[in-house]
Amino acid sequence: MNPHRDVLLHCFREALEAVNGEEVVRRQLVINKPKGAVHAVAIGKAAAAMAQGARAGLGGKLKRALVITRHGHGDEALSRDGRFLCLESDHPLPGEASLAAGGRLLAFIEETPPDACLLFLISGGTSSLVEALPEGMTLADLQRLNGWLLGSGLAIQAMNRVRSGFSRIKAGRLREYLGPRPAEVWLISDVPGNDPAVIGSGLLTPPREPSPLPTLPAGLSEMVHRAMAAHATPSPSAPSVPARVLATLEDACRAAGDAARQRHCPVTVHGEFLKGEAAERGAALAHWLMHEGRATPGVHVWGGETTVTLPENPGQGGRNQHLALAAARVLSGCPYVTLLAAGTDGSDGVTSATGALVDGGTWERIRAHGLDPDQALSTANAHPCLQASGDLLETGPTGTNVMDLVIAHIS
Structure with a gap:
């Protein structure tokens, strides 16, 4: 031996213990606990652990939570807590469960009282686990695109730039659905540079400046440009969501x-x-x-x-x-x-x-x-x-x- x-x-x-989702969320809640009632959304491979940190650190202030993670990465203890709705979704290739999770995410936000705080806990894997497609795009289109991306050798920033163009919620577009609700996003970074706009394709953080699409095969390029034309331009009045990276x-x-x-x-x-x-x-x-x-x-x-x-x-x-x-x-x-x-x-x-x-x-x-x-x-x-x-x-x-x-x- x-x-x-x-x-x-x-x-x-x-090393794993130092960046564990439960521990980093608990530590952050000691420093910065949101005021009032909290409704939490945890998405990613570390979603269950981050949700456990919120459950332990917030206690009764946590009113309800939506947890979306990869198949096999869930936590039965969360499922037994009546405040939690736990979904397992598709990764690395998005599927029907990813679209269902995207729909449930939008419904969860809409069902949250307008004066309640939304705490988003985001980790790597989010890009595949949850999606809402632009009009005219299909699951087959989404899988064809992501299948090519996964074998392309592209860096994660370039991959997420493409994914963002094919989504109604990525690149900060999820902010459009928040309404007057105050929100924060806490993240575990799985990208170089730890940019909240790149982690999970930036559900709540738009890119500082748009970057060009990488070179794509002709058929995919045309499809992505059709998708980009189908979703509305983000409103300049969409609320800014404070972002904090907890582990890198x-x-x-x-x-x-x-x-x-x-x-x-x-x-x-x-x-x-x-x-x-x-x-x-x-x-x-x-x-x-x-x-x-x-x-x-x-x-x-x-x-x-x-x-x-x-x-x-x-x-x-x-x-x-x-x-x-x-x-x-x-x-x-x-x-x-x-x-x-x-x-x-x-x-x-x-x-x-x-x-x-x-x-x-x-x-x-x-x-x-x-x-x-x-x-x-x-x-x-x-x-x-x-x-x-x-x-x-x-x-x-x-x-x-x-x-x-x-x-x-x-x-």
Whole structure:
């Protein structure tokens, strides 16, 4: 057993705890508790945890709440509280449940008394989980667009710019439905720069200045422009909604570093934001750890969000498993480097894994099971390989979502 695996797992667990949705909402309510009766809306992968924080911190001031989260990320304790309506919706590809959730969201706002405070608790995944389409657009159109986006390799800002153009509620348009009701939005950031206008496609925060659409295939481009023409121009008198970001990737990276120091390990927290193709970044990180990194042994922490441009018939996996497998190829036979790559939301692609924890023996363990890891990288099929080698990391839903962490140890 590689003892450095325990160190990396400890760092990852402590990072998750620092940005847990329940805890950050509870802490914020100690500092800033809304006045009067509160009606809460929690949307995203961390919605159930954030709603639990509101339930604990507000007590009887919380009159009712709507919770919309990913399938499998709900909380039965909330469902048993008569004040809560809990919905599970579709992610990463929006579906019928996403449209139903969008309709229920608009109804919940309309049913809220005009003098009551609306507290929105938003986390990553919101873009897929809730939607209201412009006139003339269909679910098939929405799924076709999002299916292309998910395999495009585009950065999250560009993806959300497209999604916003195809929605009646994104890019701040949900403000149009608030009427006179006072509102606040508290967010857990899953985007670089932590811009409230980008997190969850900015339901309550319009972009500071419009950005151009990225290049899209001709058919999709025409469809998005038709959708943009179908929804009304936002009213300049729409109320501004104060936004507060409660947890970020930077918070998680700092917590991982602090956890390593608790184990008396030297620590380097790298400010570089990991992006680009997952396989390329995994290989580059492994090479650096084996060579330049040897001058600074101990724990190294990076944060970010890479992409995988999918082949025509992709296998099973996710960006963190893909990055880890690419790193394992470079690390093969190296006895002094261990690397963890994982999503802070507890999921990685359409698999049950959070990511993977690889070392110098991973590549040969895969081959010993008769699998071809080179082919797996070319077909985006990392999951079966890392499952066979015993290197998958599985946490289940974590109650947060601040993108991905890569934590490595150099002996």
